[in-house]
Amino acid sequence: MRRVLPPVIIGGAGLVLWELIVRLKAIPYYILPGPWLVLRTLVADWGTLYPSLLVTLAITGAALLVAVVAGVLISILFTQSKLIELGLFPYAVILQVTPIVAIAPLIIIWVKNIPLALLICAWIVAFFPIVSNTTLGLNSADHNLVNLFQLYGASRRQVFWHLRLPGAMPYFLGGLRISGGLALIGAVVAEFVAGTGGAQSGLAYRILESGYTMQIPRMFAALLMITCSGILIFLTLTALSHLVLRKWHESAVEREV
Amino acid sequence: MIARLQDVDKVYANGTVALRRLSLDVGEGEFLSLLGPSGCGKSTVLRLVAGLGEVSGGRIDWPGGNGRAGLPRGDIGFVFQEPTLMPWATVAKNVLLPLKLRGVAADEAETRAREAIGLVGLDGFEHAYPRQLSGGMKMRVSIARALVTRPRLLLMDEPFASLDEITRFKLDNDLLALWARQRWTVVFVTHSVYESVYLSTRVAVMTARPGRLASEVKIDAPSPRGEGFRTSPLYNEYCRQVSARLAEAISA
Numbered sequence: 001m002r003r004v005l006p007p008v009i010i011g012g013a014g015l016v017l018w019e020l021i022v023r024l025k026a027i028p029y030y031i032l033p034g035p036w037l038v039l040r041t042l043v044a045d046w047g048t049l050y051p052s053l054l055v056t057l058a059i060t061g062a063a064l065l066v067a068v069v070a071g072v073l074i075s076i077l078f079t080q081s082k083l084i085e086l087g088l089f090p091y092a093v094i095l096q097v098t099p100i101v102a103i104a105p106l107i108i109i110w111v112k113n114i115p116l117a118l119l120i121c122a123w124i125v126a127f128f129p130i131v132s133n134t135t136l137g138l139n140s141a142d143h144n145l146v147n148l149f150q151l152y153g154a155s156r157r158q159v160f161w162h163l164r165l166p167g168a169m170p171y172f173l174g175g176l177r178i179s180g181g182l183a184l185i186g187a188v189v190a191e192f193v194a195g196t197g198g199a200q201s202g203l204a205y206r207i208l209e210s211g212y213t214m215q216i217p218r219m220f221a222a223l224l225m226i227t228c229s230g231i232l233i234f235l236t237l238t239a240l241s242h243l244v245l246r247k248w249h250e251s252a253v254e255r256e257v
Numbered sequence: 258m259i260a261r262l263q264d265v266d267k268v269y270a271n272g273t274v275a276l277r278r279l280s281l282d283v284g285e286g287e288f289l290s291l292l293g294p295s296g297c298g299k300s301t302v303l304r305l306v307a308g309l310g311e312v313s314g315g316r317i318d319w320p321g322g323n324g325r326a327g328l329p330r331g332d333i334g335f336v337f338q339e340p341t342l343m344p345w346a347t348v349a350k351n352v353l354l355p356l357k358l359r360g361v362a363a364d365e366a367e368t369r370a371r372e373a374i375g376l377v378g379l380d381g382f383e384h385a386y387p388r389q390l391s392g393g394m395k396m397r398v399s400i401a402r403a404l405v406t407r408p409r410l411l412l413m414d415e416p417f418a419s420l421d422e423i424t425r426f427k428l429d430n431d432l433l434a435l436w437a438r439q440r441w442t443v444v445f446v447t448h449s450v451y452e453s454v455y456l457s458t459r460v461a462v463m464t465a466r467p468g469r470l471a472s473e474v475k476i477d478a479p480s481p482r483g484e485g486f487r488t489s490p491l492y493n494e495y496c497r498q499v500s501a502r503l504a505e506a507i508s509a
Contacts, residue, residue, distance in 0.1 A: 144341040147309055152358040152406075153330045162354070166345045248345045248386045 033217040038224065041217035049206060049218075053225050056187055056202035059115065060233070063122030064183040068176065070123070071130030078131075079138040079164065089135075096128040100186055104193035115200075118190040125186030129178040137171025138164045170249050173241040180233040188226060258320050259285045259328075259410055259442050260306060266314030267301050275301040277467035278315065283410075288436055288443045290453035290460045292499065294507055298468030299446040300338075303412045306444065307335050328410060331359060334403030334441075336413040340395035342387040342402075348374065349383040352401045359406075373401040376435060393424035400432070404439075413445045417452070429455055430484065437481050450503060454495045455487060462502045471506035474499050 015035045021027070022034035029037055042049065074092070078085035104121045111117035141164050149159050191204030203222045210219035245252035260283040267276040275298040283289055283306075291299045304310045305317065319328060342351045353370035361369075374383060377397040387395055396416060403411060417425040433456060436443060447453050453460045460474045476495055478486060486492050 142341060144337045144339060145343065147304075148335065148337070148341060148354075149358065150309060151307055151330070151333070151335050152355045154358045158358055162357075163343070166343070169345070248388060250388070 030214045030216045033220055037217050038220040041215075042221040042224065045218050045221060049203070049222060049225060052201060052203045052206045052222070053229065055200060056184075056191065056204070056226070057229060059118045059122055059187040059191075059202065060184045060229075063119050063126050063187060064180055066119070066123050067126040067130055067179055067183060071127045071175070071179075072134055072172070074127075074131050075134035075138055075168075076160075078135045085135070092128060092131055095124055100125050100189050101193060104190050108190075108194050114194055118187060118194060118202075121190030121193075122183050122186035125189075126179040126183035129175040129182065130172065131175075133171040133175030133178075134168055137168025140171070141167050170241075170245055170251060173237075173244060177234065177237045177241060180237045181230055184226070184230050184233060259283050261318045261320065262302070262306075262315070263318065264315035265302075265305065265312050265317065267298065267305060267310070268313045274467040276305075277469055279463075279469045280315075281461060281470055283442060283444060284459075286440050286442055288433075288445065288456055288458045290445045290447055290457040291463060292447060292450065292453045292460050292503060293463030293468060293471075294465050294503075295448060297463045297465050299448075299463060300414050301468070303335070303414050303444060303446055306410075307333055307412055331355065331406035332409045334406060334408035334411045336396075336399050336403045336411070336416045338415045338418055340387070340392075340399040342395060342398055344387050347384050347386055348379065348390070348398050348401075351387070351398055352405050354402060355406050369405055369407075370401075373405040374398075376404060377401045378431065391424075392420050393428060396420065396428060397431075404435075409441055411441050411443045413443065415446050415448065418447070418449075425452070426484070426487075432456070433480075433482060450496055450499050451487075454492060454499055455482065460499050462499065462506045464506045472502045474502060 019034045019036055022032060033041070074088075078089065100121055103124075104117075107120050108114070108117045111120060141159075145163055146159065149163055154162070187202065188204045191202040192208065195205060195208060203226055206222045207219050210216065210222065242252045262279060262281045262283075265276055265279045266274070268274050279298075279302065281302070291302060293299050301310070305312055343354070346354075349367065349370050352373055353366040356366035356369060357363075371383065374380065377400050379394065379397050379401065382390070382394070387398070390398065399416070403413075417428050420428065429452065445453070445456060454476055457476050460476060462471045462473070463469065464471045474495065478491055478495070
């Protein structure tokens with residue numbers, strides 16, 4: 001309760017203040033709509049916004065899934081040979097530091113299929129934290145434990161399955177939490193760049209469209225949906241991480257006072 | 258005799274000479290302590306005996322094993338300075354790891370793990386995770402894991418160095434009681450004169466790096482030794498003697 005109450009009070013007070021300022025100053029809705037109007041618009045436009053939300057979430061989810069599978073496989077490849085890691089890691093970094101807004105237009109030109117192009121953009125943003133964290137985790141096995149495995153004649157495969165992989169779990173889950181939010185951001189940014197219309201367009205397009213037609217409350221409503229989705233993704237992945245690590249990892253264990 | 262080290266040299270890749278012409282016999286059933294200043298190569302000796310590294314010169318023979326190949330895996334148990342447990346696995350899973358790696362059937366592995374856990378006095382903690390245990394209990398788990406393969410030779414690398422004195426005395430006594438019952442051969446690395454005298458049947462004193470054998474002291478005290486031994490004149494006399502040998506070894 002002590003953790004929930006303060007942010008709720010601050011948030012509630014902020015919303016009331018916002019509504020009051022909009023009303024007292026008579027700010028027109030096309031400059032700044034009050035929270036109440038945003039909420040009403042969200043309900044009224046649910047029929048348009050909800051399908052767009054699903055489109056955006058589908059791309060986010062698919063990108064995250066591909067990022068996890070590809071990221072973990074790439075990390076495993078990296079740990080098999082130092083040469084492969086040294087050779088490929090710089091390119092993973094290059095992919096990471098190049099702003100996605102700058103390369104999204106190219107990807108959209110090259111890949112004719114728009115959803116696929118969006119997925120690739122979101123994947124590029126999301127996969128790096130998983131690769132970097134999982135690689136670090138796989139390389140962080142306790143040296144004495146490695147010696148112990150060697151002493152009992154463990155094969156490389158046994159060292160991997162029984163030592164490196166479980167040891168990398170906290171690192172991987174940490175990367176996953178970051179990647180979840182990034183996948184959503186990547187999907188939205190790519191949608192902005194693609195700017196496709198029609199029924200199959202995501203929330204970013206709804207925001208663009210609302211901007212053109214001065215439907216600012218709807219813009220806010222779409223923004224609210226994106227933010228809430230981001231929070232939901234974060235909470236889900238945090239819960240997952242807690243569930244997996246709760247038995248043994250310091251991060252998930254309540255501190256005895 | 259279980260192992261014989263003859264003129265063993267060990268030079269690490271960075272040029273550090275850890276051991277020079279070290280010769281040492283390890284007798285069947287004895288409790289041998291390797292005593293020496295830090296960095297004298299005591300741990301290196303254990304690692305070489307365990308097969309976790311290659312000698313740079315000289316040889317290690319195994320009269321009781323199968324020639325130079327050494328003892329079969331599983332005949333050697335190793336206890337590290339730190340408990341070195343897998344934090345994601347329960348006590349039972351940690352202890353049965355050596356059996357699992359060697360492909361022992363799950364049922365049998367579990368039975369033997371329970372036995373080993375019982376030997377070190379941790380009954381009832383099979384399903385606890387390492388983080389729930391105290392430092393001394395973690396070390397007991399580590400010992401149970403080394404014993405689970407029923408080794409002939411137990412190598413211990415300053416296993417109690419990071420524990421408080423009260424816990425260390427308790428573990429010393431429990432280890433001695435186990436050894437008296439099971440009579441594996443123990444090679445125990447320590448930098449404590451008092452611990453080496455209390456535990457061992459023989460203390461091998463090593464020089465500073467590059468390490469070689471400086472002298473040996475046979476501890477001819479009755480077994481089993483209880484807490485009474487720690488305050489006996491005989492114990493004090495051996496401590497004095499071993500301290501003097503250690504001082505000689507360091508200054509030489």
